Amino acid sequence: MSRLFKTFAAGTFLSLALSAAGPALALDESQKKEMGAFIREYLIQNPEVMIEVQNALEAKQQAQRADQSTKAVATYKDEIFSSPTDVVLGNPEGDVTVVEFFDYNCGYCKRAMGDMDEILKKDTKVRFVLKEFPILGPDSMAAHKVANAVRLVAPDKYAEFHRELLVGQEHASEATAISVASDLGVDEAAIRKSMQEQPNDDIVRQAYQLANAIGITGTPTYVVGDEAVFGAVGLDQIEEKVGNVRSCGKASC
Template sequence: MTHTLKTLATSSMLALAVFSAAPAVALDEQQKKEMGAFIREYLIENPEILIEAQNALEAKQQSKRVEQSMKGIADNRQQIFSSPTDITLGNPKGDVTVVEFFDYNCGYCKRALSDMDDILAKDNNVRFILKEFPILGPDSLAAHRVANAVRLLAPEKYAQFHRTLLGAEEHASEATAVAVATSLGLSEAAIRKSMAEKPNDDIVRQAYQLANSIGITGTPTYILGDEAVFGAVGSEVIEEKVANVRACGKATC
């Protein structure tokens, strides 16, 4: 370390000590300028410190996010894994449950649709719950209202409805969702009657509350065991976490 850097380090530590031990003692203008010059010189000569600080900040934020998600999951297990308003695909008595928060207009959810199908095709002991989470505007909310009507009127057709609407390239809306539902044999009049009489406002509100508790800000987000998995991470990552839940009861052993 050069003499200048040693001086800087010593001065910085002394300044911190002064600020910590005696907050009432303030640097005069000249001391502030000298301290500022020392810090500026040190950072210019050692810019990697800024990267280290950024990495440390991101790690701290991620740690807090994981802590929040685990607490949110622990506090809301009944609503997450056993809500009567959710649709379950795969094995309803499977030994591992995967919960997916999704939006019909989420591009990443569309790409992740094949991940769900791959998992269900390979593993006949997975219970897969679809958690409707419309966050991408009025059209998403309307499409999910239609989906709720399908769930109520013909739950046996929901899986096909879900795959068709989510797998479509076009933007999801009330009109496109109704078109998918009627193509499966449902009556448009019955759909609209169900939407009017039994809207899914409470279901959506509960999903928002759960997401807020867990720290979910986007889709898709998966819940496995005690852990939230954020983003379209791919079927291999989900399969690995399913195996972990079987092995140790947690998504990460």
């Protein structure tokens, strides 16, 4: 624990102590210094107190974030689960929907692709929605523009294109995305025409607005049932959330 942090903590405890004392107890400067020294010495002798405080703060922040995301999911349910511009994999009529916010240059998203594949392989009742969310720079934005064009020009090729661009390329950009699409037989001229005539600006803008409302700051982030699940949490946790939605209607029963 740094000296600056200890000093700050002591000041915080001192402020709380003085506040609790109220106007009935007016300390002079020497008394304030004495109390501050006592609090400082106590924290030095018992530094685990500040660890407990930090843990309590993190728990409170996580609870606040979860509450924010749950309220946002309820408010923007249609935009999250049923946007006509999102690609749906798995069972279009599935009983549980998993939404993934992803970026083609997200390393964690690349590793999480196997989780999605395994879910769709094992559970034929899952509806999996891909929410394009380019946040990792201009190359990501350009790659997602190509992806949107592939969705419009050759929707039957999108799933294969998505898999190859996400996990088959070290870095996604306009050039690598067009190369992947071309290798799959999608006409480059048609892609570029679609990019020009039907850009994905509104789609990306909506994704950013939803992410801001939910509290998403990174990828991948999933939405299952009434909850946002932040990070590449792994197959087991996603399957648990899906099972909970089926059994009690919520991601956490």
